[in-house]
Amino acid sequence: MELTTPGVATLRRDLDQTARDAETADVALAASGDGRAFERLYRTHVTRIHSLARRMTGEEHADDLTQDVFVRAWTKLSTFRAEAAFGTWLHRLAVNVILARRTTLGTERGRYDDSEGVLDGVSSRPHAPDLSLDFEEAIGRLPDGAREVFVLHDIEGYRHEEIADLLGIVPGTSKSQLHHARMALRRHLE
Amino acid sequence: MSDTWTNRLSEYLDGDLPAGERTVLEAHLPTCAECSETLAQLRRVVARAQALDDRAPTADLWPAIARHVGVVSLDARRARRRLSFTMPQLAAAAVALALLSGGSAWLLERRPAEGPPSQSTTTATPMLTNAGTYEANPRYAAAVANLERVLAQGRGRLDTATVRVIEKNLGIIDRAIRDAQSALAADPANSYLNLHLAQEMRRKLELLRQAAALAGART
Numbered sequence: 001m002e003l004t005t006p007g008v009a010t011l012r013r014d015l016d017q018t019a020r021d022a023e024t025a026d027v028a029l030a031a032s033g034d035g036r037a038f039e040r041l042y043r044t045h046v047t048r049i050h051s052l053a054r055r056m057t058g059e060e061h062a063d064d065l066t067q068d069v070f071v072r073a074w075t076k077l078s079t080f081r082a083e084a085a086f087g088t089w090l091h092r093l094a095v096n097v098i099l100a101r102r103t104t105l106g107t108e109r110g111r112y113d114d115s116e117g118v119l120d121g122v123s124s125r126p127h128a129p130d131l132s133l134d135f136e137e138a139i140g141r142l143p144d145g146a147r148e149v150f151v152l153h154d155i156e157g158y159r160h161e162e163i164a165d166l167l168g169i170v171p172g173t174s175k176s177q178l179h180h181a182r183m184a185l186r187r188h189l190e
Numbered sequence: 191m192s193d194t195w196t197n198r199l200s201e202y203l204d205g206d207l208p209a210g211e212r213t214v215l216e217a218h219l220p221t222c223a224e225c226s227e228t229l230a231q232l233r234r235v236v237a238r239a240q241a242l243d244d245r246a247p248t249a250d251l252w253p254a255i256a257r258h259v260g261v262v263s264l265d266a267r268r269a270r271r272r273l274s275f276t277m278p279q280l281a282a283a284a285v286a287l288a289l290l291s292g293g294s295a296w297l298l299e300r301r302p303a304e305g306p307p308s309q310s311t312t313t314a315t316p317m318l319t320n321a322g323t324y325e326a327n328p329r330y331a332a333a334v335a336n337l338e339r340v341l342a343q344g345r346g347r348l349d350t351a352t353v354r355v356i357e358k359n360l361g362i363i364d365r366a367i368r369d370a371q372s373a374l375a376a377d378p379a380n381s382y383l384n385l386h387l388a389q390e391m392r393r394k395l396e397l398l399r400q401a402a403a404l405a406g407a408r409t
């Protein structure tokens with residue numbers, strides 16, 4: 001019998017399927033109250049959720065929000081339906097938790113200020129050795145509304161209609177905020 | 191610097207500009223160095239955003255989360271020496287489990303004849319005394335069904351000896367569960383029986399999880 005070697009795409013697909021199966025098993029176990037399975041889910045997804053929280057609200061709130069997201073996920077696991085990937089479900093839950101919390105962070109003022117002056121806070125900075133970190137810092141200095149739209153659209157891949165729905169604004173405002181954010185951030189590419 | 195088109199460049203970049211305006215802007219761009227330069231910068235901003243790496247939190251947040259949800263950390267469990275099993279060990283465990291289960295069944299059958307157990311010998315932790323509700327919990331049933339489905343899908347990846355050991359273990363556990371349920375039907379308030387049933391049900395969930403992971407890992 002002739003043996004054939006599977007291609008890279010086949011191996012990757014198998015590995016992806018294996019990871020999905022393991023995660024499916026862990027979600028089921030966690031839903032039944034298995035803390036160890038839930039910890040494995042936490043360790044798989046914490047980096048992405050923490051980065052989302054940090055970019056949306058700033059470094060000082062990221063740890064608290066990440067904890068809130070996973071505590072909320074634990075209590076809502078029974079509502080998870082396997083039609084979507086667990087990561088997608090968790091990410092959407094995280095966005096909702098973060099956006100719900102922002103109203104208590106006292107950051108509502110100036111959220112959707114469209115004036116040119118509101119972008120002055122995002123001033124150019126001296127070149128840092130780590131350009132990516134400098135760019136992240138510049139994102140953190142954006143006004144809240146522009147930052148939220150930029151993170152959700154350009155980093156997380158949400159559409160304007162989805163963002164408008166999440167933030168309670170119209171799609172036109174989302175587009176306008178995104179443009180302001182990009183215009184401010186281009187200074188950090190130079 | 192502001193051209194009439196400057197504020198529309200992001201929409202153009204994202205493909206959100208209506209066709210008519212798009213055509214006009216595309217005619218404008220080659221004639222306007224400022225718009226062309228701004229568009230190139232916006233493209234680079236988007237590319238940079240999409241290339242950002244996620245960073246893990248500097249501190250481990252799990253202990254605080256575990257406290258909130260009332261579970262024990264893996265690290266804490268490892269500190270108490272975590273057990274893992276090879277297939278030969280699992281096979282040996284099957285024999286031991288069969289003996290244990292047989293012994294339990296024998297005890298369960300004898301117990302009614304000896305009269306009700308005294309309170310002092312049937313104390314159990316509150317978490318473990320509600321096996322009846324644990325079993326009736328739809329989340330438990332869903333978890334078992336889900337794991338059985340994962341195992342069935344990956345069954346072809348396991349060798350027959352492994353499948354035999356897993357099935358034998360599951361059969362032993364299922365029999366122990368049935369025995370405990372029968373005995374509980376006659377004595378629902380018996381803490382020992384509730385404890386035994388809860389342990390067997392957890393054992394089944396854990397074995398299914400290990401088997402499903404094994405089936406998933408064999409490629």
